[in-house]
Amino acid sequence: MSSVKKYINRDLSWLEFNKRVLEEAEDAGTPLLERLQFLSIVQSNLDEFMSVRVAGLQAQIRAGYSKTDFTGYTPNGLIKRLMKRTARMVREQYRTYRELLRLLSKEGVTLTTFADLSEEQKTTMTDYFKRIIYPVLTPMAVDQSRPFPLVHSKELYLSVVLKKEEEISHDEVQTFCAIVQVPSILARTVVVPGRKNSRKFVYLLLEDLIKEHIGLLFSGYRTEAVHAFRVTRNSDLTPNEENVEDLLQEIEKELRRRQRGLPARLEVEKGIHPDALELLQDELDLEDDAFAEIEGPLDLGFLSKFVGGLPNYDHLRYPKYEPVYPKEFDETEDMLSVLRERDVLVYHPYESFEVVNDFMTEAAADPNVLAIKMTLYRVSVNSALLQALVNAAESGKQVTVVVEIKARFDEARNIAWARRLEKAGCHVVYGLVGLKTHAKITLVVRKEADTLRRYVHVGTGNYNENTARLYTDAGLFTSDPAIGADATALFNEMTGYSTPHLWSSFAVAPIGLKPKLFDLVDREIGHAAAGRPARIVAKMNSLSNQEIIDKLYEASQAGVKIDLIVRGVCCLRPGVLGLSENIRVISIVDRYLEHARILAVGGEGEEEVYISSADWMTRNLSRRVELMCPVYDAGLRQMLMNILRMNLHDNVKARELRPTGSYERVINGETPLRSQFEAADIPLWKSIASVME
Template sequence: MSGAKKYINRDLSWLEFNRRVLEEAEDSSTPLLERLQFLSIVQSNLDEFMSVRVAGLQAQSKAGYEKTDFTGYTPQGLIKRLMKRSVRMVREQYRTYRELLKLLAKEGVSLTEYRELHEEQKQALTEYFQRIVYPVLTPMAVDQSRPFPLVHSKELYLAVVLKRGPEESGDSDETFCAIVQVPSILARTVVVPGRRNSRRLVYLLLEDLIKEHIGLLFSGYKAEAVHAFRVTRNSDLTPNEEGADDLLQEIEKELRRRQRGLPVRLEAEKGIHSDALDLLKDELELAEEFIDEIDGPLDLGFLSKFAAALPNYDHLRYPKYDPVYPEEFDDTDDILSVLRERDVLVYHPYESFEIVNDFVLQAAADPNVMAIKMTLYRVNVNSVLIQALSQAAESGKQVTVVVEIKARFDEARNIAWARQLEKSGCHVVYGLVGLKTHAKITLVVRKEADTLRRYVHVGTGNYNESTARFYTDAGLFTSHPDIGADATALFNEMTGYSAPHLWSALAVAPIGLKPKLFDLIDREIANAQAGLSARIVAKMNSLSNQSMIDKLYEASQAGVNIELIVRGVCCLRPGVPGLSDNIRVVSIVDRYLEHARILAVAAGGNEEVYITSADWMTRNLNRRVELMCPVYDKGLRLMLMNVLQMNLADNVKARELLSTGSYARVTNDQTPLRSQFEAADIPLWKSIAAAFDS
């Protein structure tokens, strides 16, 4: 079979994922303000896609690279398809936006236009403009003496076309161009004073307010046209790790380059003046296919903050859900004493991330704890974990933190708190040259009687208490000696010089994870051929590694039943006769972002379950430090299998991947089951393990 028939292209599959996000914004059963949130996510997703994936394809095309990828596409051919599909998606996004504004108006909230305001409202907004907005604005003329200014990536600007006023000498028909940045430091939506006794909330976009008063910035000239535009630049960092004397300084230098990256895409307000558009085309040097004129306000990312800030509208949001503290720790303040007796599994966001914070806080305060070691990839602002690690180091404990300062779009924040940790006395290591450290693991070493005991937390998601409220992730707490020994070896390999370890429990990328996965799949193939139970259920964010896909095809042809829960990109084509008949792929897009990575294999009837930080992508398997950890406790294995089974049974928010590469909603005559809402009933998915508590 040709590549295009055997595989789905990664970037085309990503656009299909973003379309599923857009479908949530279009779904009338989704609460109205949540639909606005989904529209905002579509925008931010597309921004990152353009600044990284499309930017990379543009670079290949400009370099003359014409080879096809394993899915059968050249960079040039793929770019055309991507841009055509993304333009259609943007049109659909803005149609949905206009529909949602009508529904919002019925609820008493309006985003209005300046011309619809009455005089008292206009006067109040003029005062606001002169007092708050005007002092922040900077007009930037473009002429022979003042070259085109640097336009920052993904920031909103106004292109102003001017003519001389009657009091100015010279050709009255000559046009001039200038640029004004819409200040991102101010709120994108401005509250409009309401009429007396009106309960309606009325808002005006900041750029519309600036447009109405643009003449104040250009005295002596008349504004012929004012239109918004926005540039997306190549944001992928390419630090010279091997040649850098100081990796932190190298990353900081790359961050400064990011705002000056090559332009990838231009979004312009529909009807933009031809003089302004010609100027932008010339300066940005973008082909027509990368220029999109949009009928509506640019950058719908503002809808997230707008929807979140609306007061007294909880009836238009999802019902509030407060994560519960894991019941295993209800009767004690001593987390480690529980772990000496049993392993504990937690599943976020249904169970609180506070247990992870408390685990590290208790270790930091415990005089018998000798050392704390931790990997950090993305951490929230004002993180409790950073404070706990700093306190532990200041009290004399050995604290080692492996920081990934190359985490995309979090580089600056990671550098800041890495320096904070160093000042507190922590040993901060920036990972291995050429690899990103994506593993999620914490090791606590405690002196107990005449020995040392190791306590470990392994997770599928970042140590970030903010995202833990809306990402689904699994975390395992254990004092199992094999996992503890492997955790020690892993940190030794990441921080020092160490010969490859013979792992007892963990599988670690980039050397051992992929072979371990292949071994597990090969065993299922052998079991199928022997007539034994043979099944693979895997949950992940993305599946795009060609050799992994080929191995799954091989297993399918051998008779292994394979069920995959892949939220985002999936390059595997399921249901192709003779190739993937035994493979089913579903994707769930719902209130929470499905982020857990879980693998279950039948193992001839003795099921094995693993949690991992790694998706089945080439970057995760070959270019990152990742780990996969077995779940030894039978009850906890059953809990995770129950979570997987609920995902597979979802017939409300699940979509099934067709062999064509498109997705169809799962519909059947079964009782409606929405897996995220079912999982919120924690006793439901934990009760299956009750028989094994003893």
Template sequence: MTVSKKYINRDLSWIEFNRRVLEEAEDPTTPLLERLQFLSIVSSNLDEFMSVRVAGLKDQLKAGFLKADFTGYTPHGLLKRVLKRTNQMVRKQYKDYRELMRSLAREGTVIAAWEDLSPEQMEVMTDYFQKIVYPVLTPMAVDSSRPFPLLHSKELYLAVVLKADPTDEKLKGQTFSAIVQVPSILLRTAGVPGRRNSRRATFLLLEDLIKQHIGQLFSGYTIEGAHAFRVTRNSDLALNEEGAEDLLQEIEKELRRRRRGFPVRLEVETGMHPDALDLLKDELEVTEDDIFEIEGPLDLTFLSKFASSLPNSEHLRYPPIDPVYPVEFEEEDQMMAVIRERDVLVYHPYESFEAVNDFIYEAAVDPDVMAIKMTLYRVNVNSALVKALAQAAESGKQVTVVVELKARFDEERNIAWARQLERAGCHVVYGLVGLKTHAKITLVVRREEGSLRRYVHVGTGNYNENTAKVYTDAGLFTCHPDIGTDASALFNEMTGYSTPHNWRAFAVAPVGLKPKLFDLIDREIGFAKAGKPARIVAKLNSLSNQSMIDKLYEASQAGVSIQLIIRGVCCLRPGVLGLSENVRVVSIVDRFLEHSRIMAFSGGGEEEVYISSADWMTRNLSRRVELLCPVYDPSIRQMLLNLLQMNLLDNVKARELASGGGYSRVAGGEEPLRSQFGASDIPLWKTVAIAAEEQG
């Protein structure tokens, strides 16, 4: 094969992933309001893709970069294909939106047009406009004395075309333009009082209400047209960390620059007035290829909040799942007493994130705890963890927090947490120059019987209790001495000038993680050549690093069985004769976002299992502080192996990657098996626990 045909392009693979999310919105077995949620996720995903990946391609073109990447695409050729495929996806998404709105209407809920309202309803909504909406609107005229305003990325606006009174001697019927922002502080959908004797729930989009009354903002003019539009700007940060005296201040400056990033996409309503469209094209300097004409409401991310807020609609949602508190910690009052006796695995969202909060809180109030060290990448609003860390620092404990300020789109929130922790007396470190700190680890140092014991939590996901309810992630509690020693060394490297450590348990990026993975794969290659069991199973979010893919190809050619569970991007082509015929790749898109990184290597018959914060992408392996941690406890190891096996056996929500780059649903099996719930809708954690118990 030519080099380019050996690999699937990363951006095209991402589009295929978002297409799988869209398929969940189209799946009639998915509850109706959850289908709306998936439509919202498609839009949110596409927003980030356009503002980062597409913006990056345009940056390359501006810089005159013409070289093809390892998949054979030049920036120009890739951009052309990406825009074509995303346009096709958006058209399909809005076709699905219209179908779902018809289904929702049959259930008694309607997002209505103004003309569909009764006179009484119009009167009530006009009153709502006058009292609530009108006071927060700001018309922005565009003329020689008032330049084109700065339009914020991903905010909704109306482009208004006005015509002056023809009897006005001065203006003589001239045409003018103005911009009105649809206020994001108000709900996008306004509830409309029902008609008499009707149980139908009616809503009106905020932009439709404003359009209907837009004349009040421009008295003396005739409204020729008012159409919604939305701009997506380049949102990638370009930091000069080495030249920055204060990283926090540098990021704050860069966030302000982000608001002025160059436009990469212009979304407009179908039928926009040509004068308004020409104005936007000229002022934003976008081409026809950058314009997405939308037949429906712009920015379907509003559907998430809308679907979540509808009352009396439980039958249109997934049945609720209440995370259980880990049974290991219910047997003792003190979590650390349990961890001294055995390692504990917590698997979210089936098991509660409260166990992590309680671990930090217990450490914060324990008089024998001397120090708490923690990495924070993405933290939720009103985080209990942050409050516990602040409490620990105020009580005199040594609290060190490595805050990643460069977590994309969470920069402002992380700056706020960093300042709050500093005020409480925590030592706040912003990581290493040029590297994002993506490892998820907590170290608690406790004085016990004249010596010190280290308690460690290592996770595959962020310390965020909100995402822990919708992401599948594993967290390991342990006081294994090798893991404790490595945890101390890792924090010393992140906060000081410590030289690279001779790791006992961990493998740490950017220096040691990739070589460790290569060593493990090479060992499997050796086992295969010696006729011993040789198998690799890896559960990841993404696989796009070329050298890692090449190493897996090498293992496949040596006879190693490789089974990959990769939710998102996968640049490896499986099933290619002579290259990857021993590789199988599946992707699971379901109710919860598959986020855990778990790897298993046969070890020639003595299986080894690891959890990690890292995907097998170039940025994770070479530009971030990432962590690979072994699982020593045999029962936990078996539980994770069972979990991987259930993912591989999924025949309900799994799709298998073909060598051509397309995905198709996995079929077969006498009984349907949905890995996120197991058989007969038993939650996965229960099924895994039962299987682990049966296997001893």
């Protein structure tokens, strides 16, 4: 088979994922405010896609790179297809936006224009503009003496076309251009006082209020046109790690350069003045396919805060769900005593992330704990975990923290936390040269009688209490000696000069994880060849590594039954006769972001089960420190299998990947099963019995 037919392109597959997110915004069965929230997610996804993936392709084209990737696309051919599909998606996004605003208006919430306000409301809004907005604005003229200013990435601006008042009567009138940044420090939506006896909530977009009063910034000129525009720049950092003395300082320099990255996309408001458009295109030097004319307000990312701030509209949201505290720890003040007796599995967001905070807080306060070691990739702003680390260090414990300061778009926050941890006395390591540290692991070393015991937490998601309420992730607490020994060796490799360890439990990227996966698949191929049951079930965010895909194709051809639950990118093409007819791929997009990485290998009831930080992408397997950990306890393995079974039987929010590369909703005539809602019934998936029995 040709490579174009054998594999699905990664970036085209990503657009299919964002299309599934958009479908949630279009779904009438989704609560109205959640539909608007999904529209916001579509926007933020597109912004990152443009600033990283599309910007990368543009860089390849500028460098003259024209080789095809393993899916059969050249950079030039791929980018044209991507931009065409993106334009179609954006049109659908704004069509949905207009429809949702109509529905929202029926619920008593209106996003209006200045012209539709009453005279009293206009007076109030004008006063608000003069008091609050006007002092913050800075008009920036563009002419021979004042060059085009730096336009920051993903910020909203207004292009202003002007004419001198004394020249208006002349036949040939010179136009002048200026730009004004819409201040992001102010709320994008402005509350408009309601009309008398009205119970409706009325809002006005900040840029519309500025447009209406733009003339106050340019006395002596008449405003010909005012339109919004927005630039997305290349935001992928490429720090020189090999020849730099202080990586932290180098990352800070790169963060400043990010705002000056080459433009990747220009969005303009529909109907923009030709003079303003010509100026922008000349200054930004973008190809025609990197230009988008938008019929509606630019950057629908504002919808997230807008929806979150609406009062008394819980009936238009998902029902509130409060995570429960894991029952294994619910009646004890000594979590470590529980772990001396048994391993514990937790599944967020259904079970509270507070259990991880409590684990760290207890360890920090325990006088018999000698050392705490932890990896941090993305951390919340007010993290209880980090406060526990600070307390532990200040009490004299040995605290080691591997902070990944190259975590994309969280670099500045991680740098700030790294400095605070260092100030408290923690030993902070910024990862390994050329690698990102993406593993999620905590090690606690405690003196007990005449020996030391190691307690370990291994997770599939970040140590972030905010995202732990929005993402599905699994976490394992254990005091298993083999896992504890491997955890110690892993931290020694990350912080010192230890040679690669002979792991007894873990599989660790970039050296050992891919070979371990290959060994597991080969074992199942052997089982199939011998006529024994052979099965692989894997759940992850993305699958794009060609070698792994080829190995799964080999397994399918050998008769291994393979079920893949891949939320986002999937370059494997399932259901192709003679290649992948034994592979099924589904994606679940629902209330929570499916984020857990779980692998089960073996026949029914005999599965080996692993949790991992790694997706099956080249970057995870070759350019990151990643961790895959076995689950030894038979009951916990069954719990994870129950979660996988619920996903595989989802026929409400699951979509199946077809051989064409498109996705179709799973409709099988069976009783509706929505896996995320089923998982909220914790006794169900924590039961030792199969959830499908």
